[in-house]
Amino acid sequence: MKLNGEQYHDRVTAWLTGFAIFWSLLGMASGVYVAAELVWPTIDFGHEWLSYGRLRNLHTNTVIFGFGISALMATAFYSVQRTCHVPLFAPRLAWFCALGWQAGMLGGGISLLAGWNGGKEYAELEWPFDIAIAVIWISFAIVFFGTIAKRRIQPIYVSNWFYGALIIVVAMLHIVNSLAIPVTWSKSYSLFAGTQDAVVQWWYGHNAVGFLLTGGFLGMLYYFLPKHADRPIWSYRLSIIAFWAFTYSYIWAGPHHLHYNAVPEWVQSLGMVMSLVLLAPSWATLVNGVMTVAGAWEKLRTDPALKFIVLSLAFYGLATFEGPMMAIKSVNVVSHFTDWTIGHVHSGALGWNALITFGTFYFLLPRLVGAELYSTRLANWHFWLALAGVMLYVLAMWGAGVSQGLLWLSLDEIGELSYSFKDIMASMKPYYALRMVAGFTFFAGAVLMAFNLWMTAKGRRIVCIAPPPPVREGA
Amino acid sequence: MIWFLFLGDMLVMAFMAALAVWALWGSSDKAVDQAAGIPLNDERRDG
Numbered sequence: 001m002k003l004n005g006e007q008y009h010d011r012v013t014a015w016l017t018g019f020a021i022f023w024s025l026l027g028m029a030s031g032v033y034v035a036a037e038l039v040w041p042t043i044d045f046g047h048e049w050l051s052y053g054r055l056r057n058l059h060t061n062t063v064i065f066g067f068g069i070s071a072l073m074a075t076a077f078y079s080v081q082r083t084c085h086v087p088l089f090a091p092r093l094a095w096f097c098a099l100g101w102q103a104g105m106l107g108g109g110i111s112l113l114a115g116w117n118g119g120k121e122y123a124e125l126e127w128p129f130d131i132a133i134a135v136i137w138i139s140f141a142i143v144f145f146g147t148i149a150k151r152r153i154q155p156i157y158v159s160n161w162f163y164g165a166l167i168i169v170v171a172m173l174h175i176v177n178s179l180a181i182p183v184t185w186s187k188s189y190s191l192f193a194g195t196q197d198a199v200v201q202w203w204y205g206h207n208a209v210g211f212l213l214t215g216g217f218l219g220m221l222y223y224f225l226p227k228h229a230d231r232p233i234w235s236y237r238l239s240i241i242a243f244w245a246f247t248y249s250y251i252w253a254g255p256h257h258l259h260y261n262a263v264p265e266w267v268q269s270l271g272m273v274m275s276l277v278l279l280a281p282s283w284a285t286l287v288n289g290v291m292t293v294a295g296a297w298e299k300l301r302t303d304p305a306l307k308f309i310v311l312s313l314a315f316y317g318l319a320t321f322e323g324p325m326m327a328i329k330s331v332n333v334v335s336h337f338t339d340w341t342i343g344h345v346h347s348g349a350l351g352w353n354a355l356i357t358f359g360t361f362y363f364l365l366p367r368l369v370g371a372e373l374y375s376t377r378l379a380n381w382h383f384w385l386a387l388a389g390v391m392l393y394v395l396a397m398w399g400a401g402v403s404q405g406l407l408w409l410s411l412d413e414i415g416e417l418s419y420s421f422k423d424i425m426a427s428m429k430p431y432y433a434l435r436m437v438a439g440f441t442f443f444a445g446a447v448l449m450a451f452n453l454w455m456t457a458k459g460r461r462i463v464c465i466a467p468p469p470p471v472r473e474g475a
Numbered sequence: 476m477i478w479f480l481f482l483g484d485m486l487v488m489a490f491m492a493a494l495a496v497w498a499l500w501g502s503s504d505k506a507v508d509q510a511a512g513i514p515l516n517d518e519r520r521d522g
Contacts, residue, residue, distance in 0.1 A: 008518070079514075082514070082517035082518055083513050083514065083517060085517065153513070155506070155509065155510035155513065157510060157513045157514065158510075159514075223514055226511075226514045226515060227514050227515075230515065231515075232508075232511035232512050232514075232515060233511055236507050236508075236510055236511035237498045237499060237502070237507060240494075240498050241491075241494060241495055241498050244490075244491070244494050245491055245494075248487060248490060248491070249487070270483075277487070465518045465519070466518070466519045467517070467518065467519065468516060468517060468518065468519050469519070
Protein backbone atom coordinates (compact mmCIF):
# COMPACT_ATOMS: atom_id res chain seq x y z
CA MET A 1 0.00 0.00 0.00
CA LYS A 2 1.27 3.47 -0.88
CA LEU A 3 0.46 6.76 0.77
CA ASN A 4 -1.63 8.77 -1.76
CA GLY A 5 0.37 6.99 -4.47
CA GLU A 6 3.45 8.93 -3.37
CA GLN A 7 6.88 7.34 -3.56
CA TYR A 8 10.34 8.57 -2.74
CA HIS A 9 12.40 9.48 -5.82
CA ASP A 10 15.29 7.07 -5.38
CA ARG A 11 16.36 6.48 -9.01
CA VAL A 12 18.28 9.75 -8.97
CA THR A 13 20.08 8.60 -5.80
CA ALA A 14 20.99 5.27 -7.41
CA TRP A 15 22.43 6.97 -10.51
CA LEU A 16 24.36 9.49 -8.43
CA THR A 17 25.80 6.61 -6.40
CA GLY A 18 26.99 4.97 -9.61
CA PHE A 19 28.52 8.23 -10.85
CA ALA A 20 30.25 8.75 -7.50
CA ILE A 21 31.81 5.27 -7.72
CA PHE A 22 33.00 6.00 -11.27
CA TRP A 23 34.65 9.27 -10.19
CA SER A 24 36.21 7.62 -7.15
CA LEU A 25 37.91 5.02 -9.36
CA LEU A 26 39.07 7.62 -11.91
CA GLY A 27 40.25 10.01 -9.20
CA MET A 28 42.13 7.35 -7.23
CA ALA A 29 43.70 5.90 -10.39
CA SER A 30 44.98 9.35 -11.39
CA GLY A 31 46.19 9.85 -7.81
CA VAL A 32 48.18 6.61 -7.90
CA TYR A 33 49.65 7.65 -11.27
CA VAL A 34 50.84 11.04 -10.00
CA ALA A 35 52.24 9.30 -6.91
CA ALA A 36 54.18 7.02 -9.29
CA GLU A 37 55.42 10.09 -11.19
CA LEU A 38 57.00 11.34 -7.97
CA VAL A 39 58.96 8.08 -7.83
CA TRP A 40 59.67 7.77 -11.59
CA PRO A 41 59.43 11.32 -12.99
CA THR A 42 59.82 10.27 -16.62
CA ILE A 43 56.61 8.26 -16.85
CA ASP A 44 54.77 11.23 -18.35
CA PHE A 45 56.55 10.14 -21.57
CA GLY A 46 56.78 13.75 -22.69
CA HIS A 47 52.98 14.21 -22.98
CA GLU A 48 51.66 17.43 -21.40
CA TRP A 49 48.34 15.76 -20.52
CA LEU A 50 50.18 13.06 -18.56
CA SER A 51 52.33 15.59 -16.70
CA TYR A 52 52.12 15.94 -12.93
CA GLY A 53 50.87 19.54 -13.23
CA ARG A 54 47.75 18.47 -15.12
CA LEU A 55 47.04 15.01 -13.66
CA ARG A 56 47.29 16.26 -10.08
CA ASN A 57 44.44 18.71 -10.75
CA LEU A 58 42.42 15.96 -12.40
CA HIS A 59 42.97 13.84 -9.26
CA THR A 60 41.86 16.50 -6.78
CA ASN A 61 38.89 17.64 -8.87
CA THR A 62 37.56 14.15 -9.57
CA VAL A 63 37.85 12.92 -5.98
CA ILE A 64 36.54 16.07 -4.28
CA PHE A 65 33.95 17.31 -6.75
CA GLY A 66 33.22 14.22 -8.84
CA PHE A 67 33.18 11.59 -6.08
CA GLY A 68 32.51 13.78 -3.04
CA ILE A 69 29.77 16.01 -4.42
CA SER A 70 28.02 13.19 -6.30
CA ALA A 71 27.97 11.16 -3.06
CA LEU A 72 26.68 14.16 -1.10
CA MET A 73 23.95 14.87 -3.67
CA ALA A 74 22.95 11.18 -3.63
CA THR A 75 22.72 11.00 0.16
CA ALA A 76 21.15 14.45 0.54
CA PHE A 77 18.37 13.57 -1.93
CA TYR A 78 17.88 10.19 -0.20
CA SER A 79 17.78 11.50 3.36
CA VAL A 80 15.96 14.81 2.92
CA GLN A 81 12.87 13.04 1.52
CA ARG A 82 12.82 10.57 4.37
CA THR A 83 13.47 13.05 7.15
CA CYS A 84 10.69 15.26 5.76
CA HIS A 85 8.27 12.37 4.96
CA VAL A 86 7.67 13.70 1.43
CA PRO A 87 9.04 12.89 -2.04
CA LEU A 88 11.61 15.26 -3.55
CA PHE A 89 10.46 18.71 -4.57
CA ALA A 90 10.89 19.25 -8.35
CA PRO A 91 12.28 15.78 -9.20
CA ARG A 92 13.06 16.80 -12.80
CA LEU A 93 15.25 19.58 -11.46
CA ALA A 94 16.98 16.95 -9.30
CA TRP A 95 17.78 15.00 -12.49
CA PHE A 96 19.04 18.20 -14.15
CA CYS A 97 21.22 18.78 -11.11
CA ALA A 98 22.56 15.20 -11.06
CA LEU A 99 23.25 14.87 -14.80
CA GLY A 100 24.41 18.49 -15.19
CA TRP A 101 26.98 17.95 -12.46
CA GLN A 102 28.36 14.88 -14.25
CA ALA A 103 28.55 16.76 -17.57
CA GLY A 104 30.35 19.62 -15.81
CA MET A 105 32.83 17.25 -14.18
CA LEU A 106 33.49 15.46 -17.47
CA GLY A 107 34.03 18.72 -19.40
CA GLY A 108 36.00 20.19 -16.50
CA GLY A 109 38.26 17.13 -16.29
CA ILE A 110 39.00 17.29 -20.02
CA SER A 111 39.71 21.03 -19.77
CA LEU A 112 42.22 20.40 -16.97
CA LEU A 113 44.01 17.80 -19.05
CA ALA A 114 44.05 20.31 -21.93
CA GLY A 115 45.80 22.80 -19.68
CA TRP A 116 42.94 25.21 -18.89
CA ASN A 117 43.62 26.32 -15.34
CA GLY A 118 42.51 29.30 -13.29
CA GLY A 119 45.53 28.86 -11.00
CA LYS A 120 43.60 28.64 -7.71
CA GLU A 121 43.99 25.43 -5.75
CA TYR A 122 40.75 23.39 -5.59
CA ALA A 123 39.16 26.06 -7.83
CA GLU A 124 41.16 25.38 -10.99
CA LEU A 125 38.24 25.15 -13.43
CA GLU A 126 37.94 28.12 -15.79
CA TRP A 127 35.07 30.61 -15.85
CA PRO A 128 32.61 28.79 -18.21
CA PHE A 129 32.63 25.84 -15.79
CA ASP A 130 32.37 28.19 -12.79
CA ILE A 131 29.14 29.61 -14.21
CA ALA A 132 27.77 26.12 -14.97
CA ILE A 133 28.62 24.97 -11.43
CA ALA A 134 26.79 27.97 -9.94
CA VAL A 135 23.64 27.25 -12.00
CA ILE A 136 23.64 23.54 -11.05
CA TRP A 137 24.32 24.36 -7.41
CA ILE A 138 21.33 26.72 -7.30
CA SER A 139 19.14 23.95 -8.73
CA PHE A 140 20.47 21.65 -5.95
CA ALA A 141 19.43 24.30 -3.42
CA ILE A 142 15.94 24.62 -4.91
CA VAL A 143 15.34 20.85 -4.77
CA PHE A 144 16.74 20.49 -1.24
CA PHE A 145 15.12 23.51 0.41
CA GLY A 146 11.92 22.99 -1.60
CA THR A 147 11.65 19.51 -0.08
CA ILE A 148 12.21 20.90 3.40
CA ALA A 149 9.58 23.60 2.78
CA LYS A 150 6.88 21.02 1.97
CA ARG A 151 7.81 18.63 4.82
CA ARG A 152 5.05 16.86 6.75
CA ILE A 153 6.78 16.79 10.11
CA GLN A 154 7.72 19.87 12.05
CA PRO A 155 11.33 19.28 13.21
CA ILE A 156 14.10 19.72 10.66
CA TYR A 157 16.40 16.76 11.39
CA VAL A 158 20.03 17.65 12.18
CA SER A 159 21.46 16.04 9.01
CA ASN A 160 19.47 18.57 6.99
CA TRP A 161 21.10 21.44 8.89
CA PHE A 162 24.50 20.18 7.81
CA TYR A 163 23.45 19.57 4.19
CA GLY A 164 21.79 22.99 4.18
CA ALA A 165 24.97 24.66 5.44
CA LEU A 166 26.93 22.82 2.75
CA ILE A 167 24.64 24.17 0.03
CA ILE A 168 24.51 27.78 1.28
CA VAL A 169 28.17 28.22 2.25
CA VAL A 170 29.65 26.48 -0.81
CA ALA A 171 27.48 28.70 -3.05
CA MET A 172 28.82 31.79 -1.27
CA LEU A 173 32.45 30.59 -1.38
CA HIS A 174 32.34 29.47 -5.01
CA ILE A 175 30.73 32.64 -6.33
CA VAL A 176 33.03 35.06 -4.48
CA ASN A 177 36.28 33.16 -5.08
CA SER A 178 35.46 32.66 -8.77
CA LEU A 179 34.88 36.36 -9.51
CA ALA A 180 37.15 36.95 -12.49
CA ILE A 181 37.57 38.90 -15.71
CA PRO A 182 37.45 36.54 -18.70
CA VAL A 183 39.85 37.31 -21.55
CA THR A 184 39.21 34.22 -23.71
CA TRP A 185 37.06 31.09 -23.36
CA SER A 186 39.92 29.33 -21.65
CA LYS A 187 41.52 32.12 -19.61
CA SER A 188 40.40 34.59 -16.96
CA TYR A 189 42.08 36.68 -14.29
CA SER A 190 40.91 36.86 -10.68
CA LEU A 191 39.17 40.04 -9.58
CA PHE A 192 41.41 40.06 -6.53
CA ALA A 193 45.14 40.59 -6.52
CA GLY A 194 48.14 39.89 -4.29
CA THR A 195 47.50 39.35 -0.60
CA GLN A 196 43.75 39.92 -0.95
CA ASP A 197 43.65 37.15 -3.53
CA ALA A 198 45.46 34.80 -1.14
CA VAL A 199 43.09 35.61 1.72
CA VAL A 200 39.99 35.11 -0.45
CA GLN A 201 41.45 31.90 -1.90
CA TRP A 202 42.05 30.36 1.52
CA TRP A 203 38.79 31.65 2.91
CA TYR A 204 37.35 29.58 0.03
CA GLY A 205 39.84 26.73 0.24
CA HIS A 206 39.58 26.01 3.94
CA ASN A 207 35.83 26.44 4.08
CA ALA A 208 35.43 24.13 1.11
CA VAL A 209 37.21 21.61 3.33
CA GLY A 210 35.01 22.69 6.24
CA PHE A 211 31.54 22.83 4.78
CA LEU A 212 31.98 20.25 2.01
CA LEU A 213 34.41 17.62 3.28
CA THR A 214 33.46 18.04 6.95
CA GLY A 215 29.96 19.56 7.19
CA GLY A 216 28.45 17.77 4.19
CA PHE A 217 29.77 14.41 5.33
CA LEU A 218 28.59 15.09 8.90
CA GLY A 219 25.12 15.35 7.35
CA MET A 220 25.73 11.87 5.94
CA LEU A 221 26.93 10.65 9.37
CA TYR A 222 24.00 12.03 11.34
CA TYR A 223 21.49 10.32 9.05
CA PHE A 224 23.17 7.03 8.16
CA LEU A 225 24.84 6.20 11.50
CA PRO A 226 21.49 5.98 13.39
CA LYS A 227 20.08 4.00 10.45
CA HIS A 228 22.97 1.53 10.55
CA ALA A 229 23.03 1.23 14.31
CA ASP A 230 19.21 1.16 14.47
CA ARG A 231 19.17 3.56 17.39
CA PRO A 232 18.77 7.35 17.63
CA ILE A 233 21.77 9.63 17.91
CA TRP A 234 23.12 9.51 21.49
CA SER A 235 22.52 13.19 22.29
CA TYR A 236 20.40 15.16 19.85
CA ARG A 237 20.96 18.35 21.87
CA LEU A 238 24.73 17.93 21.55
CA SER A 239 24.37 17.53 17.79
CA ILE A 240 22.56 20.86 17.54
CA ILE A 241 25.19 22.62 19.68
CA ALA A 242 27.94 21.00 17.58
CA PHE A 243 26.30 22.21 14.37
CA TRP A 244 26.15 25.85 15.41
CA ALA A 245 29.59 25.82 17.02
CA PHE A 246 31.01 24.24 13.86
CA THR A 247 29.31 26.74 11.56
CA TYR A 248 30.26 29.73 13.70
CA SER A 249 33.92 28.75 14.13
CA TYR A 250 34.94 27.22 10.82
CA ILE A 251 34.40 30.28 8.69
CA TRP A 252 37.28 32.12 10.42
CA ALA A 253 39.92 29.38 10.26
CA GLY A 254 41.20 29.84 6.67
CA PRO A 255 44.15 32.17 7.44
CA HIS A 256 46.06 29.29 9.08
CA HIS A 257 46.97 28.37 5.49
CA LEU A 258 48.83 31.68 5.27
CA HIS A 259 51.05 31.53 8.36
CA TYR A 260 54.37 33.33 7.87
CA ASN A 261 53.06 34.94 4.66
CA ALA A 262 52.41 38.58 3.73
CA VAL A 263 49.07 38.82 5.55
CA PRO A 264 48.68 40.82 8.75
CA GLU A 265 49.88 39.08 11.93
CA TRP A 266 46.46 39.44 13.59
CA VAL A 267 44.75 37.67 10.68
CA GLN A 268 47.13 34.73 11.08
CA SER A 269 46.55 34.66 14.86
CA LEU A 270 42.78 34.80 14.40
CA GLY A 271 42.98 31.85 12.00
CA MET A 272 45.05 29.92 14.54
CA VAL A 273 42.74 30.64 17.50
CA MET A 274 39.56 29.80 15.62
CA SER A 275 41.17 26.57 14.39
CA LEU A 276 41.80 25.58 18.01
CA VAL A 277 38.22 26.50 18.96
CA LEU A 278 37.09 24.04 16.26
CA LEU A 279 38.30 21.15 18.38
CA ALA A 280 35.21 21.51 20.58
CA PRO A 281 32.47 20.97 17.97
CA SER A 282 34.55 18.38 16.10
CA TRP A 283 35.03 16.21 19.14
CA ALA A 284 31.46 16.77 20.31
CA THR A 285 30.40 15.03 17.10
CA LEU A 286 33.03 12.33 17.60
CA VAL A 287 31.75 11.60 21.12
CA ASN A 288 28.16 11.62 19.87
CA GLY A 289 28.99 9.19 17.08
CA VAL A 290 30.95 6.76 19.26
CA MET A 291 28.28 6.79 21.98
CA THR A 292 25.59 6.11 19.36
CA VAL A 293 27.42 2.95 18.29
CA ALA A 294 28.24 2.04 21.90
CA GLY A 295 25.16 -0.14 22.33
CA ALA A 296 25.55 -1.86 18.98
CA TRP A 297 29.14 -3.08 18.97
CA GLU A 298 28.05 -6.65 18.22
CA LYS A 299 26.81 -5.45 14.81
CA LEU A 300 30.40 -4.70 13.84
CA ARG A 301 31.04 -8.44 13.49
CA THR A 302 28.38 -8.91 10.85
CA ASP A 303 27.83 -5.54 9.22
CA PRO A 304 30.75 -4.39 7.00
CA ALA A 305 28.99 -1.08 6.30
CA LEU A 306 29.00 -0.21 10.01
CA LYS A 307 32.70 -1.12 10.24
CA PHE A 308 33.50 1.49 7.59
CA ILE A 309 31.46 4.13 9.40
CA VAL A 310 33.00 3.44 12.81
CA LEU A 311 36.53 3.51 11.34
CA SER A 312 35.71 6.75 9.53
CA LEU A 313 34.76 8.23 12.92
CA ALA A 314 38.19 7.32 14.28
CA PHE A 315 39.90 9.07 11.36
CA TYR A 316 37.54 12.03 11.76
CA GLY A 317 38.73 12.35 15.34
CA LEU A 318 42.37 12.02 14.30
CA ALA A 319 42.16 14.55 11.44
CA THR A 320 40.18 17.09 13.45
CA PHE A 321 42.76 16.88 16.24
CA GLU A 322 45.75 17.09 13.91
CA GLY A 323 44.36 20.06 11.93
CA PRO A 324 44.12 22.48 14.88
CA MET A 325 47.55 21.32 16.12
CA MET A 326 49.07 22.10 12.70
CA ALA A 327 47.40 25.53 12.80
CA ILE A 328 49.49 26.49 15.86
CA LYS A 329 52.21 28.74 14.46
CA SER A 330 55.10 27.05 16.27
CA VAL A 331 54.00 23.65 14.88
CA ASN A 332 53.25 25.14 11.49
CA VAL A 333 56.83 26.38 11.16
CA VAL A 334 57.78 22.70 10.77
CA SER A 335 54.73 21.41 8.88
CA HIS A 336 54.16 24.23 6.36
CA PHE A 337 55.12 23.39 2.74
CA THR A 338 55.92 19.77 3.70
CA ASP A 339 54.28 16.41 3.01
CA TRP A 340 52.90 16.41 6.55
CA THR A 341 50.08 18.55 5.11
CA ILE A 342 49.49 15.94 2.39
CA GLY A 343 49.33 13.24 5.10
CA HIS A 344 46.83 15.31 7.10
CA VAL A 345 44.63 15.94 4.07
CA HIS A 346 44.59 12.24 3.17
CA SER A 347 43.87 11.06 6.71
CA GLY A 348 40.73 13.19 6.36
CA ALA A 349 39.95 12.49 2.70
CA LEU A 350 40.64 8.75 2.68
CA GLY A 351 40.08 7.93 6.34
CA TRP A 352 37.01 10.07 6.93
CA ASN A 353 35.33 11.07 3.64
CA ALA A 354 35.97 7.97 1.56
CA LEU A 355 35.36 5.44 4.35
CA ILE A 356 32.07 6.94 5.50
CA THR A 357 30.94 7.12 1.88
CA PHE A 358 31.91 3.48 1.24
CA GLY A 359 30.04 2.42 4.39
CA THR A 360 27.01 4.42 3.31
CA PHE A 361 27.06 2.91 -0.21
CA TYR A 362 27.24 -0.64 1.21
CA PHE A 363 24.13 0.21 3.22
CA LEU A 364 22.34 2.25 0.55
CA LEU A 365 22.60 0.29 -2.69
CA PRO A 366 21.27 -3.08 -1.42
CA ARG A 367 18.30 -1.23 0.12
CA LEU A 368 17.66 0.68 -3.10
CA VAL A 369 17.43 -2.50 -5.16
CA GLY A 370 15.88 -4.66 -2.42
CA ALA A 371 18.66 -7.27 -2.32
CA GLU A 372 21.35 -8.58 -0.03
CA LEU A 373 24.90 -7.40 -0.63
CA TYR A 374 26.49 -9.67 -3.28
CA SER A 375 29.50 -10.59 -1.09
CA THR A 376 30.12 -9.71 2.56
CA ARG A 377 33.53 -11.38 2.21
CA LEU A 378 34.57 -8.96 -0.54
CA ALA A 379 33.32 -6.03 1.55
CA ASN A 380 35.48 -7.24 4.45
CA TRP A 381 38.48 -7.50 2.12
CA HIS A 382 37.76 -3.96 1.04
CA PHE A 383 37.68 -2.84 4.66
CA TRP A 384 41.13 -4.26 5.43
CA LEU A 385 42.66 -2.99 2.18
CA ALA A 386 41.25 0.47 2.88
CA LEU A 387 42.56 0.46 6.46
CA ALA A 388 46.02 -0.75 5.34
CA GLY A 389 46.10 1.79 2.51
CA VAL A 390 45.18 4.81 4.59
CA MET A 391 47.49 3.85 7.48
CA LEU A 392 50.47 3.31 5.17
CA TYR A 393 49.72 6.55 3.34
CA VAL A 394 49.49 8.65 6.48
CA LEU A 395 52.58 7.11 8.09
CA ALA A 396 54.64 7.62 4.90
CA MET A 397 53.62 11.27 4.63
CA TRP A 398 54.13 11.95 8.34
CA GLY A 399 57.66 10.53 8.04
CA ALA A 400 58.37 12.48 4.88
CA GLY A 401 56.84 15.72 6.17
CA VAL A 402 58.48 15.83 9.59
CA SER A 403 61.85 14.93 7.98
CA GLN A 404 61.47 17.73 5.41
CA GLY A 405 60.44 20.30 8.01
CA LEU A 406 63.28 19.52 10.41
CA LEU A 407 65.93 19.21 7.68
CA TRP A 408 64.91 22.56 6.15
CA LEU A 409 65.19 24.21 9.57
CA SER A 410 68.61 22.71 10.27
CA LEU A 411 71.48 25.24 10.16
CA ASP A 412 75.23 24.69 10.36
CA GLU A 413 77.62 26.50 12.74
CA ILE A 414 77.84 29.58 10.46
CA GLY A 415 74.08 29.84 10.08
CA GLU A 416 73.74 28.38 6.58
CA LEU A 417 71.33 25.60 5.57
CA SER A 418 72.76 22.21 6.50
CA TYR A 419 70.99 20.43 3.65
CA SER A 420 70.14 21.59 0.13
CA PHE A 421 66.60 21.31 -1.22
CA LYS A 422 67.87 18.78 -3.78
CA ASP A 423 69.42 16.54 -1.09
CA ILE A 424 66.25 16.61 0.98
CA MET A 425 64.05 15.73 -1.99
CA ALA A 426 66.39 12.89 -2.99
CA SER A 427 65.98 11.41 0.51
CA MET A 428 62.19 11.32 0.03
CA LYS A 429 62.17 8.49 -2.51
CA PRO A 430 61.40 5.62 -0.05
CA TYR A 431 58.52 7.60 1.48
CA TYR A 432 57.10 8.42 -1.97
CA ALA A 433 57.38 4.77 -3.05
CA LEU A 434 55.50 3.72 0.10
CA ARG A 435 52.84 6.36 -0.60
CA MET A 436 52.38 4.94 -4.12
CA VAL A 437 51.92 1.41 -2.71
CA ALA A 438 49.49 2.75 -0.11
CA GLY A 439 47.45 4.58 -2.75
CA PHE A 440 47.31 1.49 -4.94
CA THR A 441 46.17 -0.64 -1.97
CA PHE A 442 43.35 1.80 -1.21
CA PHE A 443 42.40 1.93 -4.91
CA ALA A 444 42.34 -1.90 -5.12
CA GLY A 445 39.81 -1.94 -2.27
CA ALA A 446 37.62 0.56 -4.11
CA VAL A 447 37.70 -1.65 -7.23
CA LEU A 448 36.41 -4.56 -5.10
CA MET A 449 33.59 -2.34 -3.84
CA ALA A 450 32.63 -1.28 -7.38
CA PHE A 451 32.48 -4.94 -8.46
CA ASN A 452 30.53 -5.96 -5.34
CA LEU A 453 27.94 -3.21 -5.71
CA TRP A 454 27.65 -3.77 -9.46
CA MET A 455 26.89 -7.46 -8.89
CA THR A 456 24.41 -6.49 -6.15
CA ALA A 457 22.48 -4.14 -8.44
CA LYS A 458 22.89 -6.04 -11.73
CA GLY A 459 19.55 -6.81 -13.39
CA ARG A 460 17.51 -5.36 -10.52
CA ARG A 461 15.04 -2.47 -10.44
CA ILE A 462 14.78 0.29 -7.85
CA VAL A 463 12.38 -0.70 -5.05
CA CYS A 464 9.31 1.52 -4.55
CA ILE A 465 9.36 3.06 -1.07
CA ALA A 466 6.66 5.36 0.30
CA PRO A 467 6.67 7.87 3.14
CA PRO A 468 5.13 6.71 6.44
CA PRO A 469 1.51 7.68 7.10
CA PRO A 470 0.99 11.14 8.60
CA VAL A 471 0.87 11.28 12.40
CA ARG A 472 -2.45 12.72 13.58
CA GLU A 473 -2.34 15.45 16.20
CA GLY A 474 -3.20 14.06 19.62
CA ALA A 475 -2.90 10.48 18.43
CA MET B 476 43.39 45.11 17.32
CA ILE B 477 43.73 43.21 20.61
CA TRP B 478 40.44 44.72 21.81
CA PHE B 479 38.80 43.91 18.48
CA LEU B 480 39.83 40.27 18.77
CA PHE B 481 38.85 40.12 22.45
CA LEU B 482 35.41 41.54 21.65
CA GLY B 483 34.99 39.11 18.78
CA ASP B 484 35.96 36.18 20.98
CA MET B 485 33.52 37.30 23.67
CA LEU B 486 30.72 37.56 21.08
CA VAL B 487 31.45 34.02 19.92
CA MET B 488 31.44 32.78 23.51
CA ALA B 489 28.20 34.65 24.26
CA PHE B 490 26.54 33.14 21.22
CA MET B 491 27.66 29.63 22.14
CA ALA B 492 26.63 30.04 25.79
CA ALA B 493 23.18 31.32 24.74
CA LEU B 494 22.86 28.44 22.31
CA ALA B 495 23.81 25.85 24.92
CA VAL B 496 21.29 27.32 27.39
CA TRP B 497 18.58 27.32 24.71
CA ALA B 498 19.34 23.75 23.62
CA LEU B 499 19.31 22.47 27.22
CA TRP B 500 16.31 24.33 28.58
CA GLY B 501 14.42 25.71 25.60
CA SER B 502 13.23 22.41 24.24
CA SER B 503 11.19 19.65 25.85
CA ASP B 504 12.54 16.09 26.16
CA LYS B 505 9.57 14.85 24.15
CA ALA B 506 10.31 17.18 21.22
CA VAL B 507 14.00 16.29 21.26
CA ASP B 508 13.30 12.53 21.39
CA GLN B 509 10.82 12.90 18.55
CA ALA B 510 13.37 14.72 16.39
CA ALA B 511 16.15 12.24 17.23
CA GLY B 512 13.96 9.32 16.21
CA ILE B 513 13.15 10.64 12.73
CA PRO B 514 15.60 8.39 10.79
CA LEU B 515 14.31 5.25 12.50
CA ASN B 516 10.79 5.49 11.13
CA ASP B 517 10.89 7.24 7.81
CA GLU B 518 9.79 4.81 5.14
CA ARG B 519 7.15 2.27 4.22
CA ARG B 520 8.05 -0.43 1.70
CA ASP B 521 5.59 -1.98 -0.74
CA GLY B 522 4.31 -5.35 0.42
